[in-house]
Amino acid sequence: MSPNSAGMKRLHDLRLKLGEISDQLERGPRQVAARKQIIDRKKVELEAQRTRLKQMKVGADQKNLQLKSSESRIYDLNGKLNIAANQREYEALRSQIAADTMSKSVLEDEILEAFEMVDAAQRDIKNVELDIATSETEVNTLTASVQAKEAGLKEQAAAIQVEVAEAEKILPPDVIPQYRRLIAAYGADALAPVVNRSCSQCYVALTAQLLVELRSGSVKFCTCGRLMYSADQAN
Numbered sequence: 001m002s003p004n005s006a007g008m009k010r011l012h013d014l015r016l017k018l019g020e021i022s023d024q025l026e027r028g029p030r031q032v033a034a035r036k037q038i039i040d041r042k043k044v045e046l047e048a049q050r051t052r053l054k055q056m057k058v059g060a061d062q063k064n065l066q067l068k069s070s071e072s073r074i075y076d077l078n079g080k081l082n083i084a085a086n087q088r089e090y091e092a093l094r095s096q097i098a099a100d101t102m103s104k105s106v107l108e109d110e111i112l113e114a115f116e117m118v119d120a121a122q123r124d125i126k127n128v129e130l131d132i133a134t135s136e137t138e139v140n141t142l143t144a145s146v147q148a149k150e151a152g153l154k155e156q157a158a159a160i161q162v163e164v165a166e167a168e169k170i171l172p173p174d175v176i177p178q179y180r181r182l183i184a185a186y187g188a189d190a191l192a193p194v195v196n197r198s199c200s201q202c203y204v205a206l207t208a209q210l211l212v213e214l215r216s217g218s219v220k221f222c223t224c225g226r227l228m229y230s231a232d233q234a235n
């Protein structure tokens with residue numbers, strides 16, 4: 001490699017390292033945000049479950065009231081049975097009591113079922129609450145570790161920035177504005193070593209003239225926009 005391509009390779013490597021650190025800096029908070037979003041969704045679902053539980057309890061209470069009034073009606077009918085004026089009235093009361101007792105038994109089954117559903121819903125809610133608490137502990141741990149790493153990563157990035165600025169001194173001044181725009185758009189991929197006589201970003205084959213210029217230490221923009229540098233002279 002000519003000194004220039006070695007310098008370009010160094011600049012490219014530093015840019016790649018800087019890119020990796022920026023990725024890591026972004027990844028942590030992104031993971032935290034994604035997990036918080038999952039917890040928020042679980043909380044919304046928990047509220048819906050709590051509302052459903054309240055409705056179930058109201059339904060079960062209503063059935064309980066119906067049961068009480070059914071019981072007192074049967075009690076009243078039994079009272080009337082004892083003082084029935086004649087056989088016909090007696091029979092009518094008996095069949096009324098039988099019908100009421102039947103519907104009371106159906107109601108009792110329904111109440112039992114309603115209470116079982118309430119119990120199940122309460123268990124589900126408890127599980128979701130535990131799940132949310134566990135997730136919140138995990139996200140707090142993750143947040144702490146992301147924050148702990150952040151300072152170190154920022155320090156590394158700042159140190160590499162200094163090296164990058166130093167390495168960029170080999171760039172001809174006339175390519176700098178375009179180079180800055182490329183870096184803003186593509187990051188480290190703004191730079192493309194020429195490999196096998198092609199641009200390593202878009203694989204377009206280069207003309208012999210361009211290869212000669214690159215090998216003599218020039219930097220050139222590819223048709224794909226990247227700043228190319230020679231890297232395959234050793235091959």
Ligand SMILES: [Zn+2]
Pocket residue numbers: 192199200201202203204222223224225226
């Ligand atoms: Zn290209």
